[in-house]
Amino acid sequence: MVIELGLSAFAAVVLAGGQGSRLGGVDKASIEVDGRTLLEHALDAVIDASEVVVVGHQVPTDRPVTFVREEPRFGGPAAGLLTGRDMLLRRFPTIAVLAVDMPRLAPGTFRRLHEAAVGHEGAVLADTAGRRQLALVVETARLDAVRPDHEGQHGMSVRALLEPLDLVEGAPLGDEARDIDTWSDLRDLAGQDEPRPEGRSLD
Template identity: 75%
Template sequence: MIEPGLVSFVAVILAGGQATRLGGADKASIEIHGRTLLEHALDAVIDAAEVVVVGPQVPTDRPATFVVEDPQFGGPVAGLLTARDNFLRKTPTIAVLAVDMPRITATTFRRLHEAAVGHDGAVLTGPDGRRQLAFVVDTERLDAVRPDRESQHGMALHALWEPLDLVEVPAAGTEHRDIDSWTDLRDLDS
């Protein structure tokens, strides 16, 4: 359960997908307003004590550890748990962000942490109520519900979340928008 007050956390940026609707483009390297999606994501987790990026290594001026999910292309659960195993620090919470959500900011994660107090975590929701790949989770609770290596491959995120008490936090403005296609990229600012 997440405690009140300033919470030390580590962050996972999920950037290891195949981006099939983008023709296999490396999402982390796509630029918006002269900055890569990875740079936007790293800004969003600026308060983290440590960052692990799940995906191919790309140049960045910010400290981050790059790993490939095990098994590769195993999905967001495999990516999250692979990152969990690569942290050097132990913190009460883990923040998780998909690299293709450039409207998420450090303020978003502060709101998620505040909402999560007394619960296992908090997850951002879009206007349609759909849970987004932007959430915080209590490290010990995540460890308690962690599936074995075989089960995490291809596991749906909602199945991992099922036993967790996650507060849903409505997105402010367009922070819920992600980039799954070239049309999403074109329409991001509309």
């Protein structure tokens, strides 16, 4: 199957379970940008989603989301994505996936990705250097078809997980592809220095 025109309902999985090692172990989801936490920015970006699962520490939020910890613990982004997918209460044709540390993602990002994905099995945001970011939409049935067993997903990259799928690349607008890996990244983003398009890649 491929994504069809007119798709309206989708689910979202927010990946917020990283160890934040380059930030001294700080929980990235709680870091503030423009007076709001990275988790709040991420939830805003998928405001159109009918159901949202956050893979990471449970924190107070006024949004109806489900929190879960990735299995295996610290098993990497693919394990987080698949754990989040398994926690969805309903089945949707597509799932939007995003890293919590990309605060310039917006609802329009995922609308564009869904539009680009028509006729394909998904779409992924790719920066100007061609690096695929952890901001994508994927057909649920195809994700289920290529997922490895529980042991196989440990330490697996999202790139490797989705490699068999027909994903079209979409270009970012403005700073959509920027992420926060270090305190320097946070200062740069707050100061709006020269654009740094390298976000959280699928590796």
